[in-house]
Amino acid sequence: MSIVRPALTLFALMTVSTGIVYPLFVTICAQTFFKEQAEGSLIYRTVDNKNVIVGSRLLGQTFVDNKYFWSRPSATSPAYNAAASSGSNLGPTNQDYLNTVQKRCVDWRKQPTNAIATEDKIPVDLVTASGSGLDPHISAAAARLQIKRVATTRGLTIEAITTLVTEHTQGRQFGFLGEPRVNVLELNLALDKI
Amino acid sequence: MITSDLFQIIFYLLVLIGLAIPLGNYMAMVYGRSDTDHGQSSVSKFFIAFEKQLYKICGVKDNEEMSWVVYARAMLVFNAIGMLFTYAVQRLQPFFPGNPQNLPAVSADSAFNSAVSFTSNTNWQGYGGETTMSYLTQMLVFTAQNFLSAATGMAVLIALTRAFSRQQVDTIGNFFVDLTRSVIYILLPLSIVLALALVSQGTVQTMGQYCQYTPLDATLTSVTAEPITVYNIARGPAASQVAIKQLGTNGGGFFNVNSSHPLENPTPLTNFLEMLAILLIPAALCQTFGKMVGSARNGMALLAAMVIIFVGCLAVCYIPEHAGNPAFKAFGIELNADNKNCGGNMEGKEVRFGIVNSALWAVATTSASNGSVNSMHDSFTPLAGLVPMLLMQLGEVIFGGVGSGLYGMIVFAVITVFIAGLMVGRTPEYLGKKIEAFEMKMSSLVILFPPMMVLLGTALAVCCKEGAAGVCNPGAHGFSEILYAFSSAGNNNGSAFAGLSANTPFYNYCLGIAMFVGRYALAVPVLALAGSLVAKKKVPTGSGTMTTDNWLFVVLLIGVVLIFGGLTFVPALALGPIVEQLQMIFAGK
Known part of the structure; x- marks a missing residue:
């Protein structure tokens, strides 16, 4: 056949x-x-009477201003490049990698505005790059570490910011799937509305 | 937080097995159906009429069965067409519509690699999806090949299954019929449901262009003066491809970072569904096999062996990841997990998935021949990175690829009864078929080719400068990157220690060849095995027959898989992950 x-x-x-x-x-x-959702969960904002896309609810972006919560390190080039996702792919014993992580820790502690007590530990997600380089989330501990800085810069009370962070802390989905987390972009958008 | 992690693992396994059994029964019905069956509902009548019409157009004589030689030829011809077509479309990409980003033609070596990769159900990706492939290429060749390569694997398995359920005939079914039924009754309906479930959670599915955004932090645009074009969001018809890449154990992502990309895998729920889809059909096929050979217990015995090895590997992968990188303690980093901290080794992982879902995914994707990732395996702690490597090197028989995993496991079962037979001095039988010299020769080929590809390929790559040039991390970890790449290609997995720069002519060609041999040099001996077994008479079970549906057999089978599949690689693993783990532990001492 x-x-x-x-x-x-x-x-x-x-x-x-x-x-x-x-x-x-x-x-x-x-x-x-x-x-x-199919279009990428985009968030719109009105700037100068124009409707502009401020990002996607699902994609992280870089924050450097002291008045915002900062995202995790990103391995894309430049950081949080949503058109070319990438992880760092650095191995756990690579000395360059360990130096980078150590430097990130020093940077976090060095800034007086961060006000991290020496005995406080730094949440691991804040000094490691995510798999996609676009992680929109940080852990609840990573958000708490930044409350003092954001409150001081904005001239708001720590309690007000803490409440906002708590409101924006998502638990596990259906109570058991995944991990608790804070969406950085959504938190910062909420901050700007105060 | 161990309890919550443990709960997620147990929940996953329960749902997996709970769904696999009814799906397995359904698939047995799909493949076993003949024209003389009656009493079908009007829905199934509609599909059957559609199927018949398809055969008429294509000139497939669906009631004519094939000998193993014809079956193998049909499989090879069909796959060769797929390979040529996949190559051609990538090379001619700029001349086709569906390319809103005006991406150029793919290079010859990369196109060759991807063509072999997608037809052989490997889906190794040397390229970055969003920067290389147009929407049309992603859909017309990659999405389509995801279906067809998966259906090919299922067809070969069903042919082997018939070798045990029939006797004294010389045909093992019709390749075109088995392939068509796999697509229209199993893969397509499941993919549509999964794709829409994913979209509802946020996986993108659009034909729209990449879109620009204005970042919230205004200092970015004003001070650092990055060009505004940087702020682009890559999009595309991702959900439809993600669904089949998971269900068909293909694994080729729409975006470069695969399922760690938030637009491919946005929430813990999508992560759960995608993870479920990796192992669903491979697990269900065990039930299908048992049902078709007339003994569901035999299918369950194979499934039990798989689950036991799976759980063991998961433990070895999870524990070091949960503990994290010991070097971090000196930096004052929190490694313990609680309700506020992720803890553990978070490099290359997403916060929403955390350690447990990353480890679970890594073990699932490499026990199946899936190869999609939701975290970067290259950044795993060495011992945890060893687990995916070992699972691939075992030949991906722990669940394994759709079809290919189970036919690999059946070969191991044949070897197990042979070894047991040698011990007691009786002619071995499996499911009533005598295992003789020819069957053992074919089985040996199946277990010899992949290690040959893995070890020779790795040896070649570390010896020449083109190979060593691709390495990203120094020392033992660099060796692991190369070993992982060839383990992945030679066993048709497709995941990577992605630090390796593998999009070079050297790696594209070498890995391409490894993938080709790893697929077709196994499928053909499996069909030959089927051809030989189907002609044999079923011998009735006697007092000396070894039972193959009890725990004793499960234990023996696990032993054979670990010894035959694993022992070959111990020296190579010792040079890579094992030595690195020791370096990591003793670094601070």
Whole structure:
């Protein structure tokens, strides 16, 4: 029995149905039922009467200003480049990597505004780069470490900022899946609204 | 926080096994259905009519069965077409529509590598998705090949299953029918459901361009004066590809960092679903196998052996990751996990997944031939990084790729009964079929080719400067990166110690060859094995027959998998992760 003709035609039909019809069908359903998510969970903001995209709820971005909570280190180039995701891929015994982590710790402690007591430990997520380089979250401890700086810079009370951080701390999904976390962009957007 | 981690693991395993059994029964029905069956509902009648129409157009004679030689030829021809097509589309990418970013043609070596990679169900990716491949390329060749390579693996497994369920005939089914049924009754419906579930949580699915944003922190744009073009968000039709890459144990991500990318895997729920999808079909196929050979207990025995090795490996991977990097203690870093701290080794991991979901994913993706990642394996502590490597080197038979994992495990079962037979001096049988010289020759080929590719490839790469040039981390870890790459390619996994710069002609060609041999030099002997077994008479079980559905057999099988699959690699592993783990522990002393 001939093999080539059925193989060719079946390949063509299967490629069209799984490579074109299937993704288009999913796209149509997704755009109909979950438009906001399918487009990348974008957040809009009005600046000078114009509606601009301020980022995605799901993607981290860089913060350097003292009045904001800062994200984790990112290995993309430049940091938090959402068009070229990357992890650092540095191995645990690589001396360059250990030096980098040590320097990050020193930097966190060095700034007087951070006001970290010497006996306080630094949350590990604050000095390590995420897998994607786009991690939108930090741990609750990492957010708490930054409360004093943000409060001082903004001239707000520590209690006010603490309440805001608590409000923005997400627990595990359904109470047991994943890890507790704080979305940095959403927290900072909320800060700007105070 | 150990309790919450433990709970997530147990919940995962329970849901996996709970869903695998009904799905396995369903798949047995799909492959076992013949034209004479009656009593179907109108829905299934509609699909059957559609299937028949498909065969008519393609000239497939669906009631004509194939001998193993014809079956193998059909499989090879179909895959060769896929490979050529995949290569051609990548090379001609700029001339096709569906390329909003105007990405250029893919280089020859990279296109060759990806063509072999996606047809062989490996999905090793030397390139970064969002910077290399157009939407059309991602859909038309990669999404489509995800289905077709998975369906190929399932077809070969079903052919081998028939070798045990039939006797004294010379046909093992029709490749085109098995392939078509795998796609339209199993892979497509599951993918649609999963893709939409993912989108509802935030996985992107759009044909829109990459979009620009204005970052919230205004000092970024004013002081550092980064060009505004930096603030782009890569998007695309990701959910549809993510669904099938997980279900078909393909693993090729839409974005460079695969499922650690928040737009591919946004929440703990999507992470759970994607992880479930990695092992769902491979686990369910054990039930399908048992059902089709007429003894569900035999299928469950294979599944039990898989689960036991899986749990053991998970423990070895989780514990050092949870403990974290000992060097960090001197820097005043919090390594203990509690409700506020992630703790552990967070380099290359996402906060929303934490240690437990990263370790669980790493073990699932490498026990199956999936190769998708939600954390960077290159940054794992050495002992934890050893686990994914070892799971691949075992031949990916712990669940394994859809189809390919179970046919690998059946080969190990054949070897186990052979060894047990030698001990008591009886002709070994598996499921009533006598295992003789020819079967053992074919089984030996199946377990010899992948280690050969892994060890020879690694040796070649460390000896020449093109190979050593790709290494990212110094010392023993650099060796691990190379060993991991060839373990991944030779066993069709596709995950990586991604620090290795593998998008070079040397690695693209070497790994391409390893992937090709690792897939087809195994599938053909498996079909030959099926051809030989199907012609044999089923011998009735006697008092001297070894039972293959009890715990004794499970233990023997685990022993054979670990000894045959693992022992080969102990010297190589000693040079890489083991020596690095010792260096790490004793560094501070």
